[in-house]
Amino acid sequence: MKPAALEINNLTKDFSVGLRGRKLRAVDGLDLTVGENEIFGLLGPNGSGKSTTIKILLGLLSASQGECRILGKSSQSASARLEVGYLPEAPYFYRYLTGRELVAFYATICGMRGAARKRAIEEVLDRVGIADAADRRVGTYSKGMLQRIGLAQALVHDPKFIVLDEPTAGVDPLGAAAIGEIILELKEQGKTVLVSSHLLTQLESLCDRVVILHKGRKVIEGNVDSLLLDETVEEIVVEGLKPSGRQALQAVVHEHGGHCRETSGSKRSLESIFMEAVQAPAEKEGSQT
Numbered sequence: 001m002k003p004a005a006l007e008i009n010n011l012t013k014d015f016s017v018g019l020r021g022r023k024l025r026a027v028d029g030l031d032l033t034v035g036e037n038e039i040f041g042l043l044g045p046n047g048s049g050k051s052t053t054i055k056i057l058l059g060l061l062s063a064s065q066g067e068c069r070i071l072g073k074s075s076q077s078a079s080a081r082l083e084v085g086y087l088p089e090a091p092y093f094y095r096y097l098t099g100r101e102l103v104a105f106y107a108t109i110c111g112m113r114g115a116a117r118k119r120a121i122e123e124v125l126d127r128v129g130i131a132d133a134a135d136r137r138v139g140t141y142s143k144g145m146l147q148r149i150g151l152a153q154a155l156v157h158d159p160k161f162i163v164l165d166e167p168t169a170g171v172d173p174l175g176a177a178a179i180g181e182i183i184l185e186l187k188e189q190g191k192t193v194l195v196s197s198h199l200l201t202q203l204e205s206l207c208d209r210v211v212i213l214h215k216g217r218k219v220i221e222g223n224v225d226s227l228l229l230d231e232t233v234e235e236i237v238v239e240g241l242k243p244s245g246r247q248a249l250q251a252v253v254h255e256h257g258g259h260c261r262e263t264s265g266s267k268r269s270l271e272s273i274f275m276e277a278v279q280a281p282a283e284k285e286g287s288q289t
Contacts (some may be wrong), residue, residue, distance in 0.1 A: 003072030005161050005192035006034035006057065010066035013052050013216075026052040028216035030066070034194060034209075036160075039187050041203045041224075042196040043270075044213035045278050050196050051089070053213075054165055058086060070161055082110075085154035089165040089196075091146065095139030099130055099149045102138055103156050110157035124152045129178060143170040151182060162186060164195045168202065180206055200271045204228065210270070212277045219277045228268050 011030040014023040027049040034040045044050050055061040057068045057075045073080035093102055103125060107117050125131045128148045133141070138149065147167060154162060164183070168176040176199065183206055186193050197203055203210065204224060211221040220227070240257060 003069070004033050005036045005038065005071060006032070006040075006194065007069040008032040008053070008057070008066070009068075011053065011056065011063055011068060012065035013049075013056060013061065014064045026216055027056070027063075030213075030216070030218055032211060032218065032221070034192060036192055037187060037190050038208045039183060039193045039195065039206055041207035041210035042194060042213070043200070043203070043210055043274060047215070048213040048278075049216040050213055051165070052216075054163060054194075054196065058084065058163065083160040085157065085159035085162040087147075087150045087154045087162075087164045087167055089169065091150045093138045093146070093149065093153075095137065097138055098135050099138060099141070099145075099152070100125065100134040102149060103134075103152045106153040107156045112157060120156050120158065124156045127155070128152045128182060144172060144175040147171050147175070147179065151179065155186075160191060162191055162193045164193060164197075166197055167195060168197065168199055176202060200269070200274055204270045212274055214278045220273065224270070227273055228270065 008030055011027050011032075012025065013027040014025050016022070017024045030049070030053065042050050042053070052061065056063050057070060059075050059078070059081060062076065068075040070080040071083055075081075094105075097105065100121065103121050104117070107121055112120060122131075125134045128151045130145060130148045130152060133145060138146070141149065147169070151164075151167065154164070167183070168179050171179065180202055183193055183195065195203070195206070207224050209221070209223050210227070212219050
């Protein structure tokens with residue numbers, strides 16, 4: 001049996017605050033499993049623990065308690081990160097390098113050499129739509145171009161597990177749609193993608209599953225289609241109905257020349273689920289004070 005792409009068990013992270021050693025708990029007993037070949041959304045308001053969780057799974061922070069495993073290996077092991085590609089929320093790149101030089105630099109860091117390295121660089125530059133600007137200095141790039149070159153450096157070594165932190169931040173709608181297409185292509189190639197974003201509408205169409213964090217704890221997790229389905233509301237899709245019958249009840253649909261093509265549950269938005277998840281705990285805490 002293959003290991004999951006990501007396994008997080010009882011993950012807890014405390015930070016010391018102030019001179020008295022007071023603890024701030026950023027992540028609180030988080031359990032999470034991301035299967036292979038999934039697009040998984042990590043959601044939550046500012047301060048919910050998303051960035052801390054990402055830093056722990058990348059080995060940039062150590063957990064206070066619990067463990068995190070990537071493709072069966074401890075996230076604290078350097079070997080676990082060989083198969084990981086990472087685009088940070090606010091990447092900083094050497095402005096004096098060209099896009100091609102920058103990607104070549106990261107390819108070398110990942111151990112790529114020779115003709116295979118050169119071929120991978122050209123392929124990934126074309127893949128993210130930045131080939132035409134690859135010989136310009138990164139310092140001249142727009143925000144959207146920086147996100148694309150950031151994707152290129154994350155993908156150049158062909159990782160199995162890709163972590164994207166706000167990949168469409170500051171990008172116009174066309175650029176965001178293009179990045180979304182790249183993420184879907186990664187899934188088609190068998191990759192696993194963990195994406196953290198505030199653009200909930202886009203995640204609705206991208207993610208297989210999502211988790212919502214609030215104050216370091218998991219408050220909702222599940223399949224996107226199941227979460228968006230509102231079972232308390234029934235929706236009837238009618239085809240061929242005359243204008244005069246648009247407001248009619250199902251019982252009189254046939255009188256107006258239509259027929260019921262499909263009956264299904266009405267869908268909610270991921271944004272409404274998000275707001276309920278993060279507001280409900282706050283309201284509960286307020287009622288107890």
